[in-house]
Amino acid sequence: MSYAIEASGITHTFPDGQSPRVVLDSVDLRVAPGELVAIMGPSGSGKSTLLNIVAGLLEPEAGNVLVADTLLRSATTAERTILRRQAFGIVFQRNNLVDALTLEENVALPLELNGINPRIALKQARLILDDQGLGDVARLFPAQASGGQRQLTAVLAALSSKRHILLADEPTGALDTASGDEVMRLIRNHIDAGASGLLVTHSARDAAWADRVVYLQDGAISSDTGSSHSFGFPTSTQSSLSDFPTTDGTP
Ligand SMILES: Nc1ncnc2c1ncn2[C@@H]1O[C@H](COP(=O)(O)OP(=O)(O)OP(=O)(O)O)[C@@H](O)[C@H]1O
Ligand SMILES: [Mg+2]
Incomplete structure (x- = not known):
């Protein structure tokens, strides 16, 4: 049985003045299929x-990441780009949206990258935003929207195309409690529909939605709540991402 995400021996150093700073020191992290793992830890840990290493955006100094059946170290830049376009839904900590596109165009973009006709993608994006009370601001550009509206849009964009690996970095940081809970409910539903993922958060409230919580401290995992998750997901009783109807009602 393979893991959805398997990071082994991840070591990374950043320059820090005269002496390099070891940010990650031989970190091992595995995510089972259908599992949401929260990563907590102090700022700068x-x-x-x-998350950037798992997303293939940063090459670690040492260690390997196997994600969506791809060994990132052996993948070409083009292969990694395809992986990000087809398999990953990513919510970054900041700069999530394309500034030159409206909120609805931002949500439509991953759908288009998945091969959906641009006109239909835009229609779906409008429905998705409407559902979350963002219908009135759908045609605004990110710079015209509030921080919370931008963040909710970024989460909706990451979830819209039903990709199998979700990588979310503090997806509720700019939201009030009620909106944060709603985002976590959307993320949980996405996972329960057959995805797997990592959720970076400072919020214990958000982490409670995860199957497991790992704490990063001083470059290493200092604790892991352990998996209560049954390996072997999905079962026949659970729906899959592809079973979900699209927002315009087409299968
Ligand atoms: N590109 C970079 N160049 C140099 N140092 C970096 C770079 N990116 C991150 N760092 C350093 O690596 C450490 C870890 O940063 P990282 O952003 O991963 O922390 P974090 O746990 O996500 O923190 P936060 O909770 O504040 O978001 C920090 O000390 C940061 O200053
Ligand atoms: Mg961070």
């Missing part, structure tokens, strides 16, 4: 760095 390397959470975003680890």
Whole structure:
């Protein structure tokens, strides 16, 4: 049985003045299919760095990442780009949206990258935003929207195309409690529909939605709540991402 995400011996150093700073020191992290793992830890403990490494955006100094059946170290730049376009839904800590596109165009973009006709993708994006109370601001550009509206849009864009690996870095940081809970409910539903993922968060409230919580401290995982998850997901009783109807009602 293979893992959805398997990071082994991840070591990474950043320059810090005269002496390099070891941010991640031989970190091992595995995510089972159908599992959402929360990563917590103090500011600067390397959470975003680890997420960027799993996303193939940063090459670790040592260690390997196997994600979506691809060994990132052996993948070409083009292969990694395809992986990000087809398999990953990513919510970055900041700069999530394309500034030159409206909110609805931002949500439509991953759908288009998945091969959906641009006109239909835009229609779906409008429905998705409407559902979350963002219908009135759908045609605004990110710079015209509030921080919370931008963040919710970024989450909706990452989830819209039903990709199998979700990598979310503090997806509720700019939201009030009620909106944060709603985002976590959307993320949980996405996972329960057959995805797997990593959720970086400072919020214990958000982490409670995860199957497992790991704490990063001083470059290493200092604790892991352990998996209560049954390996072997999905079962026949659970729906899959592809079973979900699209927002315009087409299968
Ligand atoms: N490109 C970079 N160049 C140099 N140092 C970096 C770079 N990116 C991150 N760092 C350093 O690596 C450490 C870990 O950063 P990272 O962003 O992974 O932390 P984090 O756990 O996500 O923190 P936060 O909770 O504040 O988002 C920090 O000390 C940061 O200054
Ligand atoms: Mg961070």
